[in-house]
Amino acid sequence: MSSSVSVILPAYNEVTSIGAVVSAIRCIHPEYEVIVVSDSSTDDTARVAKSLGAIVYEHPYNIGNGAAVKTGMRHASGDVLVTMDADGQHDPADIQKLVSYIPEYDMVVGERSLNGQASVRRAVGNYLYNGFASYVAKFKVKDLTSGFRAVKREVALEYLHLFPNTYSYPTTLTIAVLRSGFSLKYMPIRVKSRKNGKSGIHLVKDGTRFLMIIIKICTLYSPLRVFLPVSGMMFLLGFINYAYTYLSGGRFTNMSATLFMSGVIIFMMGIISEQICQMRYEYKK
Incomplete structure (x- = not known):
């Protein structure tokens, strides 16, 4: 593949994992652009990432995971944009699996197995959201909320203004891409446990937000x-x-x-x- 690739890592207080993630990406793919967006981290996340050769952007205050992704996409120079978590859950070795299917597909999403879900409740919730999103998009949505994905730059930028500032940006991007007629492929990936042992996603609050975003995007593209x-x-x-x-x-x-x-x-x-x-x-x- 001749297209350039930018890997975007939104991070908030991920000093315990960011070094290993950036180092692994640069070791496996030294030619890739690595962008870390620190969402006003209070630890040394930005400093560690910068010392390992990543391009670092810092928010002046905490805006949200989605806002960090938007900042990274605006500044990325690659033809293909890869987003992944900075907490060590996603394996940098899987990046090539996603990127290899572009430009055949417009977006490739890392599909987590049942064991890759944070909890049984999250797994059940994601199953229900996947079913509703499949109805909306007329496409079998296998993992609506996966943040590990590769997408063509022009496709991502077309829908950037729709991204919420929260964790719900994968939901928005997935449904917008499918309802606009772009192609999407799911690729099974390995998911590790978080190093700090906790997730910033709240089942009720963020689950309700996911549902509202699905309805909003549906009424926008297929009322x-x-x-x-x-x-x-x-x-x-x-x-x-x-x-x-x-x-x-x-x-x-x-x-x-x-x-x-x-x-x-x-x-x-x-x-x-x-x-x-x-x-x-x-x-x-």
């Missing part, structure tokens, strides 16, 4: 995938309510009328949103 089921549910509830009130009292109630009207309104909102979405694609062409 009817959200509006149509909701509209159908309103019609179904209206029919059930009407059947009950008609059989029990021979009446057509205001509740049934409200549910039917809500179904129509939501459906029409979906049609309008779909037309706006199509107009955006025509404008980009």
